[in-house]
Amino acid sequence: MPNNKVIESFAAAVADIPDGSSIMIGGFGGSGGQPTRLMLALRDQGAKNLTIIGNVAGISATTYYGWREGPDDPQPVDQGVFFASGQAGKIICSFPVPGTTNPLSEIEKAWREGKAEVDIVPQGTLIEQIRAAGAGIPAFYTPTGVGTPVAEGKETREFGGRTYLLEHALHADYAFVRAQKADTHGNLQYVGTSRAFSPAMATAANVTIAEVDQIVEPGGIDAESVRTLGAYVNRIVQRESGDPYP
Amino acid sequence: MPNNKVIESFAAAVADIPDGSSIMIGGFGGSGGQPTRLMLALRDQGAKNLTIIGNVAGISATTYYGWREGPDDPQPVDQGVFFASGQAGKIICSFPVPGTTNPLSEIEKAWREGKAEVDIVPQGTLIEQIRAAGAGIPAFYTPTGVGTPVAEGKETREFGGRTYLLEHALHADYAFVRAQKADTHGNLQYVGTSRAFSPAMATAANVTIAEVDQIVEPGGIDAESVRTLGAYVNRIVQRESGDPYP
Amino acid sequence: MNPKITTDPAPRLTRTDIARRAALDLPDGGIVNLGIGIPALCSDLLPEGVELRYQAENGILGFSEMDTKLDGDPNIMDAGGNFPKLVPGMAFFDSVESFNLIRGGHIDVTVLGGLQVSGKGDLANWIIPKRGIGSIGGGMDLAANAKRVIVAMEHTTRDNSPKIVNECTFPLTAPECVDEIITDVAVIKVTSDGLVLMEAAPGWSPGDVQAITEPIFAVSDAFTEFRTMKT
Amino acid sequence: MNPKITTDPAPRLTRTDIARRAALDLPDGGIVNLGIGIPALCSDLLPEGVELRYQAENGILGFSEMDTKLDGDPNIMDAGGNFPKLVPGMAFFDSVESFNLIRGGHIDVTVLGGLQVSGKGDLANWIIPKRGIGSIGGGMDLAANAKRVIVAMEHTTRDNSPKIVNECTFPLTAPECVDEIITDVAVIKVTSDGLVLMEAAPGWSPGDVQAITEPIFAVSDAFTEFRTMKT
Numbered sequence: 028m029p030n031n032k033v034i035e036s037f038a039a040a041v042a043d044i045p046d047g048s049s050i051m052i053g054g055f056g057g058s059g060g061q062p063t064r065l066m067l068a069l070r071d072q073g074a075k076n077l078t079i080i081g082n083v084a085g086i087s088a089t090t091y092y093g094w095r096e097g098p099d100d101p102q103p104v105d106q107g108v109f110f111a112s113g114q115a116g117k118i119i120c121s122f123p124v125p126g127t128t129n130p131l132s133e134i135e136k137a138w139r140e141g142k143a144e145v146d147i148v149p150q151g152t153l154i155e156q157i158r159a160a161g162a163g164i165p166a167f168y169t170p171t172g173v174g175t176p177v178a179e180g181k182e183t184r185e186f187g188g189r190t191y192l193l194e195h196a197l198h199a200d201y202a203f204v205r206a207q208k209a210d211t212h213g214n215l216q217y218v219g220t221s222r223a224f225s226p227a228m229a230t231a232a233n234v235t236i237a238e239v240d241q242i243v244e245p246g247g248i249d250a251e252s253v254r255t256l257g258a259y260v261n262r263i264v265q266r267e268s269g270d271p272y273p
Numbered sequence: 274m275p276n277n278k279v280i281e282s283f284a285a286a287v288a289d290i291p292d293g294s295s296i297m298i299g300g301f302g303g304s305g306g307q308p309t310r311l312m313l314a315l316r317d318q319g320a321k322n323l324t325i326i327g328n329v330a331g332i333s334a335t336t337y338y339g340w341r342e343g344p345d346d347p348q349p350v351d352q353g354v355f356f357a358s359g360q361a362g363k364i365i366c367s368f369p370v371p372g373t374t375n376p377l378s379e380i381e382k383a384w385r386e387g388k389a390e391v392d393i394v395p396q397g398t399l400i401e402q403i404r405a406a407g408a409g410i411p412a413f414y415t416p417t418g419v420g421t422p423v424a425e426g427k428e429t430r431e432f433g434g435r436t437y438l439l440e441h442a443l444h445a446d447y448a449f450v451r452a453q454k455a456d457t458h459g460n461l462q463y464v465g466t467s468r469a470f471s472p473a474m475a476t477a478a479n480v481t482i483a484e485v486d487q488i489v490e491p492g493g494i495d496a497e498s499v500r501t502l503g504a505y506v507n508r509i510v511q512r513e514s515g516d517p518y519p
Numbered sequence: 520m521n522p523k524i525t526t527d528p529a530p531r532l533t534r535t536d537i538a539r540r541a542a543l544d545l546p547d548g549g550i551v552n553l554g555i556g557i558p559a560l561c562s563d564l565l566p567e568g569v570e571l572r573y574q575a576e577n578g579i580l581g582f583s584e585m586d587t588k589l590d591g592d593p594n595i596m597d598a599g600g601n602f603p604k605l606v607p608g609m610a611f612f613d614s615v616e617s618f619n620l621i622r623g624g625h626i627d628v629t630v631l632g633g634l635q636v637s638g639k640g641d642l643a644n645w646i647i648p649k650r651g652i653g654s655i656g657g658g659m660d661l662a663a664n665a666k667r668v669i670v671a672m673e674h675t676t677r678d679n680s681p682k683i684v685n686e687c688t689f690p691l692t693a694p695e696c697v698d699e700i701i702t703d704v705a706v707i708k709v710t711s712d713g714l715v716l717m718e719a720a721p722g723w724s725p726g727d728v729q730a731i732t733e734p735i736f737a738v739s740d741a742f743t744e745f746r747t748m749k750t
Numbered sequence: 751m752n753p754k755i756t757t758d759p760a761p762r763l764t765r766t767d768i769a770r771r772a773a774l775d776l777p778d779g780g781i782v783n784l785g786i787g788i789p790a791l792c793s794d795l796l797p798e799g800v801e802l803r804y805q806a807e808n809g810i811l812g813f814s815e816m817d818t819k820l821d822g823d824p825n826i827m828d829a830g831g832n833f834p835k836l837v838p839g840m841a842f843f844d845s846v847e848s849f850n851l852i853r854g855g856h857i858d859v860t861v862l863g864g865l866q867v868s869g870k871g872d873l874a875n876w877i878i879p880k881r882g883i884g885s886i887g888g889g890m891d892l893a894a895n896a897k898r899v900i901v902a903m904e905h906t907t908r909d910n911s912p913k914i915v916n917e918c919t920f921p922l923t924a925p926e927c928v929d930e931i932i933t934d935v936a937v938i939k940v941t942s943d944g945l946v947l948m949e950a951a952p953g954w955s956p957g958d959v960q961a962i963t964e965p966i967f968a969v970s971d972a973f974t975e976f977r978t979m980k981t
Contacts, residue, residue: 055807055808055809055827055829055845056808057824057827057831058824059823059824059825059826059827060825082845083885083887086885092831093824093827093831094824095820095821095822095824096820096821097820097821100821121885121886121887121888122885122886122887123883123885124883124884124885125885128881135883138883145883147883147884147885147886148886149886149888149889149890149891150807150845150849150886150887150888150890150891151849151852151853151888151890151891152890152891154845154846154848154849155408155410155846155849155853158619158846159413160623161619161623161625162401162618162619162622162623163415163416163619163621163622163623163624163664164401164413164414164415164622165414165416165432165433165435165437166413166414166430166432166437167405167410167412167413167414168410168411168412168413169409169410169853170409170411170853170894170895171853171890171891171894171895171924172890172894173894173924173925174872174922174924174925175890175921175922175923175924175925176921176922177886177890184412186411186412186441187411189411191411191412195432207825210607210608211608212572212581212608214608214610217842217844218497218825218826218842219496219497219810219823219825219826219827219842220806220808220809220810220825220826220827220828220842221824221825222809222842222843222844222845223808223809223844223845223848224844224845225844226844226846227844227845227846230619230623230625244607245606245607245608246607246608247607250465250581250605250609250610250611251464251465251498251611252497252498253610253611253612254844256580256610256612256616256620257572257580257581257608257610258550258572258574258580258620258625259625273824273825301576301577301578301596301598301614302577303593303596303600304593305592305593305594305595305596306594328614329654329656332654338600339593339596339600340593341589341590341591341593342589342590343589343590346590367654367655367656367657368654368655368656369652369654370652370653370654371654374650381652384652391652393652393653393654393655394655395655395657395658395659395660396576396614396618396655396656396657396659396660397618397621397622397657397659397660398659398660400614400615400617400618401615401618401622404615404850406854407850407854407856408849408850408853408854409850409852409853409854409855409895410853415622416622416663416664417622417659417660417663417664417693418659418663419663419693419694420641420691420693420694421659421690421691421692421693421694422690422691423655423659453594456838456839457839458803458812458839460839460841463611464594464595464611465579465592465594465595465596465611466575466577466578466579466594466595466596466597466611467593467594468578468611468612468613468614469577469578469613469614469617470613470614471613472613472615473613473614473615476850476854476856490838491837491838491839492838492839493838496812496836496840496841496842497842499841499842499843500613502811502841502843502847502851503803503811503812503839503841504781504803504805504811504851504856505856519593519594
């Protein structure tokens, strides 16, 4: 039964990602739930002309948002890494920049230089677009964004006397997700608030790659505790124990 | 902190349901996950002109679908109970009748006599309509039902070269759900395949009433194991231990 | 319209034979949803070494065998009301997730029963018009959205009328959704150019099958006897 | 347009005072989402005996207190990057469920920061036009869909221009969404008939507040001094 999805290294798991790919980055923003090792592996792999899809995208590296600040803790990594490296030309996210501009985040820097298109989406719309892609729903109506710049160029329609926006499903070529535990079928279990965008993203990409602390045999995750079905996961990579990234 | 939602009896939990209400019945069909005691309490309460919203609605009582068949096991109850009693005039569901008409199910009997409107909806559309109601989505597009009688009178639209139907959110006045465990905040935990329609229905009704085997203090359900948030649940009733219904 | 024939050239196969042949087309390790009736029989008839991960609409993925007992746990069932054996790697979930899997195109194969299948692969299997009421269940979602749809059914009605027809006269479950039809006399592939006969039951020639099949089919270069009937 | 005034009749209140007053309007046992900035301060300033169940966008419901440590578990945070104390009855979930709660209208109250609020209750709080880039986060979903929206902000900009304006000049977060505005000088209710002044800081008359508020407001019959400032 050909269900073993374990890949030996992060480098191997991202090796085939071509230029021009769209990449979903799971979690919420900050270190918990971020697939940091997959992100760094893709940075090292060097694919160009990427579109990044995330949530809180570029605020940690300059503000420590969602990262510990102890002296032995690692420097924050955020989705700005793909803009600092010149690999990404576009980001779709809800929270690209922090309140402060001193220092400038990598995404804002790239945007100011005209090197990055930044598509800012309400968080609830973004997660629903991703969920829709995985669920076979091509489009849906939402009240969020009506009467704001988000509505520009979009259809509106009334239902029951309230106005709604038509929003479309958002697919990606690859999704990077981060979980605490995987079984070899690809079933995933998360801890606390680390799941965030990962379960929906896992359903919405052609290839879903999971970065996990621990890989167990089938049965190592209880049938009641699976939060991402193995059906959605194509590749699993286990971190080294003691990895300083959370 | 006024969060204790425990009601002393099934009769008290359904006492205020007025004539003309729409009632969602959780679970899938069959005994597992069916809020049987709430259903029987509403039958005894006698409210009239009800609209029932369920999934597999009326096949157990005549076919034993989803019920044990041991000599000490109780007779099956299904959503036909509200049609046998003359309380319901309409049902919205995916599976109202079994393959066989001998004996006739209560729903088919009522339908043949012109006493019941039966609105048959594809299961995936039905659960998505219910989920949409709880999630603030007034309408969505689905591929299911295109080119079939389900599409009659509905808008169609193409996305990416495929045709989809516009389907609307489905709310209810009350939802009856069945879980194994509740805490006093209304957080629910389910076992196995018993959850089915219950978690979505809990989000889509004005008043959600949960029938559970056990009520525990907050903390008695682990934060990782909550499958219906207490935010959605208004009333909780604990069954008597040893209840013969599953 | 083909004339009805009244005598068969050889015995038609059994429901079990149909299911065994359908089981041959289920991909090892694949995610499969089996409809009620003949399709449900497939799970006991898989080729040696093949293991599937079944999905059922009521919120379960990963079971691979059924229990035959009648007094199983009613909280652990499949959508047909049967009791699956628990296996490592299974997962339970709600109906929203279950239809995300189905409608989202994450089911590799579904095997469904059929009342009629048209030459274009239209499927009708949920209502008999003269009864006036029927049940859709998860069938429309599965037919419209599974990656591959196999219909397993008898080739004709009891009065020997074709169930494979030019146009379905029964209300549809989904248009142009069927990839393969497996019956008690034939295996027929649905292609964009029409039907192609792949296999026939022992003793049945392509012409014999055509005589009880309304649309004119092509015969595959690889045409052979029903593959599960060879020893 | 009101003329700008240059001297205040009495000191304006602090950010903590604003948060303490907003906390007074949070319903005991309610499900509340606090935005970043002044709103986040509310959780430490609840009246005695009041306990809330906070929700945060990143998938947590039911916490009622924050931890002040900087080295908490990064897998158990709120959306502002703070560490909640674990309490019985909490739940963790994913972002889909989190926005089902928000967009579905299951949040009793949200307290948000503001750059501008119009006389109709339009809110602008996500982007400063001259910067050209901003962050929406969960703010638009909360503003458009919470049962009750309280804006907690300073009454004017640093150069004493009104932030409560006839029409927002900044891009909106959501139109006609604000129910109540709590500032460092006033509590103002948004009604379908326009703004109504409910309370003012000690030493501030309705006229003093009006002088730094662009839309003309009515003064409530129940007008009183800022309620949290009374002893």
